[in-house]
Amino acid sequence: MSMNAATLDHRSSFRSVRPGQVIAWTLLFLGGIVMITPILFMLSTSLKDASQVYDLRLVPESPTLDNYITVLSDGRFLRWFLNSLFVAVAVTLSNVFFDSLVGYTLAKFRFRGRYFIFIAILSTLMIPTEMLVIPWYLMASSFGWIDTYWGIMFPGMMTAFGTFLMKQFFETVPDEFLEAARVDGLNEFSIWWRVAMPLVTPALSALAIFTFLGNWTAFFWPLIVTNSRELYTLPVGLSSFAVEQAIQWEMIMTGASLATIPTLFVFLLLQRYIVRGVMLAGLKG
């Protein structure tokens, strides 16, 4: 209504604004500022030289790209960036595949122990990561996975959350779709891959985005499981800038700014699904 009014007559749209909307917009605006300020500071700091770092002006006095040149020409940064990219992409693909495979099985097949398995998977959601780190470490060290890519990735290759999310979504896929494919002669794997998976793309995109972001920014576990600098992921590597000599904030901020690029890329790639995905995840989860 108010949209129509706005296009027809500017003044009447003002009159049709309700107090509730004003409050909502104000809150959203304030929230937006709170969220965007650190990002602006990150960008601004990355454009300052070392002497200006503690000058808290948002617009740098004499902006410079020197930091970017330094960081990018430092081979370590590129290495960490690629490490993070590899880990995040591999873990994301693994989650998209295995979470939905298990979620589909739990949603669409009736078998003994199905409910028990589901509860068991779900209950792991209640254990905080901090408590799992020690068992993970013991496991990794007894298998010789410390300081390997696999060591960084293995705890996240499948998640209870992803399985739960996918199960909820697959439950909304009508059985008739699957039965029609069964009558048409597809085997069960093809039915899942060719019919069921395309029907839950919003959920898959949401899962992919969450998983990618979570792994791209993961710090704690990669820090623990890696020793050699060549295996650092980007967050771990960036934090090592802090302990090298003095804390080089401008370098850290430059690295962090660069680190947002893949995140933006993933978001842009999947954005036509994310809003719907998040909305549906909210409804279903």
Next chain:
Amino acid sequence: MATIALDGVVKRYGKTTAVHGIDLNVADGEFVVLVGPSGCGKSTTLRMIAGLEDISGGTISIDGRIVNEAEPKDRNIAMVFQNYAIYPHMSVAQNIGFGLYTSKLSEPEKKKRIQETAGILGLENLLDRRPSQLSGGQRQRVAIGRAMVRDPAAFLFDEPLSNLDAQLRTQMRLEIKKLHQRLGTTIVFVTHDQVEAMTMADRIVVMRDGRILQVGTPIELYENPADVFTARFIGSPTMNLLPARLSEKEGQRVAALNGFNATAHLPGSQAIRSDGADVLVGVRPHDLHVGSADGANNFTLLGEVSVVEPLGSETLVHLDLGGTSVIASAPGKTVPKVGGRVTVHAQPGSLYLFDAKTERALCRM
């Protein structure tokens, strides 16, 4: 093309039995319709034929081969579902082509088949569309196309028209019937709509509570229903049923309606049931004409008009007979006044007699 034979087929879900040992033979090229009220086991039966449900007892054979253990894909049957089950992420052409997923045809051959099928169903111009860009009737045609393209031994339809509006339903009904005449493929069609059953079937199978009550051509079922259930189920509007008692009157055996001064004469030689037995007298609205008749042995009733439904070609007249109501028919142009008293009559031979207790048919009269 194929024959389908069900022999003592049982389906149990845990402790409940959905299908109680049914026997049915579908001839090659026959169009068989399963009808019955909701929950009577129609879908379950169809899904067992398709192989989507395990069989708890008995055997199902397709073309003489027992298929109890065969996977759906090994039965060479195609199924069309109530909700179409066409895939939203594929175009019409891809959806139709999906039926050829396992076929060994070459790509150009597949393409040709898809084109032909689309042509038969009038979908040539929609091949690139997504299902979301189609009307309900077009979607249903795509679903049929996906089944047809495979050239299966038999088609199974589970209430394929129930999501369509009345007009489209009538049209699709005709199209499916034409398709059957053209392809000659065996069809088992499930519906709970008796009009669909009557208009399409070569043979109708009436089911209730997991059992087959009667099997026959539409006319057979209409003319000789085996019991009250089938009598009421087949034919629209529903057959009138009036409680009566057998007795002897002026040397003739009659069924005297309870509470009214009306009798129906039994054909002379009938020796069914002794005097005093409770029966039901059935008469179809189309056989119960408004106006009194001159012939002897007519069955006449007198009642008050409660509702009139003019349909153009005829007028349905609802009569209140002091508690019980019956539906009668009058010629299209006659519209009796509501509240007026009218006489209705039925010719001898157009009445049905049922046993009140067992509800089985006794005779026509």
